[in-house]
Amino acid sequence: MGEILAIKTIAPQSPVKVEVEGGILRLTLSNPPANALSLSVMAALQAQLDGVLHDPSVRVIVLAAAPGKVFCAGHDLKEMTARRTDADGGKAFFEETFGACSRLMQSIVRHPKPVIAEIDGIATAAGCQVVASCDLAIASDQSTFGVNGIDVGLFCSTPGVALARGLKPKHAMEMLLTGEMIDASSAREFGLINRVVPREYLNQIVTKYAQVIAAKSPSAVRLGKKTFYEQAGMNLAEAYDHASQIMVENMLNADAREGVAAFFGKRKPEWKAE
Known part of the structure; x- marks a missing residue:
């Protein structure tokens, strides 16, 4: 971390x-x-x-x-x-x-x-x-x-x-x-x-x-909080479309690459400061 x-x-x-x-x-x-x-x-x-x-x-x-x-x-x-x-x-x-x-x-x-x-x-x-x-x-x-x-x-x-x-x-x-x-x-x-x-x-x-x-990824927390409140005001289909797009964005983020690598490497992730 x-x-x-x-x-x-x-x-x-x-x-x-x-x-x-x-x-x-x-x-x-x-x-x-x-x-x-x-x-x-x-x-x-x-x-x-x-x-x-x-x-x-x-x-x-x-x-x-x-x-x-x-x-x-x-x-x-x-x-x-x-x-x-x-x-x-x-x-x-x-x-x-x-x-x-x-x-x-x-x-x-x-x-x-x-x-x-x-x-x-x-x-x-x-x-x-x-x-x-x-x-x-x-x-x-x-x-x-x-x-x-x-x-x-x-x-x-x-x-x-x-x-x-x-x-x-x-x-x-x-x-x-x-x-x-x-x-x-x-x-x-x-x-x-x-x-x-x-x-x-x-x-x-x-x-x-x-x-x-x-201690969590700052970028993941930021994206997650924003998306949570955004999708809450949408209908079900819109919410899933929006959340799916955010998941793609999140997966391409450096912290997600680092987090998954750390998981497989059995080590603590080193998050990138925003």
Whole structure:
């Protein structure tokens, strides 16, 4: 396996703590107690995602939150309510906020690096949307999830986009219509998260997942993630045609030649850095 750079940087003054080590970029929401997705927080997350699009030293991204009761409470309602005094009643600011959020969620899905959510605590509304948008989600047994905008007269339509694509329709609508919180076990049953683990092992298990993925061929992971989401929106025949073309492209890739040769040679492959 090609060497994965091991560097570590921290930006303590940001609402998002940034660490890079062993090919894993860890982005930690650090604006307690709600870890809300204010406009500045979303901008910080967006900047980090955009900044590593073509960075070969980053193989996997982990989204986490500072220790506390809340992983992410969604949009900053105090920030949004304060803008109701604007001349337009807050319309322009609301458009900016939801536009930034939509771009952020799409960036997670379309990012060439796999994104893993590490959840310990409450994830509500747009916070739940973050979880649903990530490629993998691992939660502590103390975590709960909900899209409870309906409780304050706001149907969580944008979180509903992510839920509709990751959950069974009736499970998604149950969450959206009732606003009730579900525990981690139910979230796994609904398909919102992959695993439920004891809180004390959460970071260790997420890191292990990230390390396993970081050790795979970067080009294969990039192609695979992109194709997975592309084919999901196609009919069966189109999906197979598209995936077959990608498999041909993948087979012609240097990493595939190296991987097969390493398999027959009973050695570890040396992946080509992208």
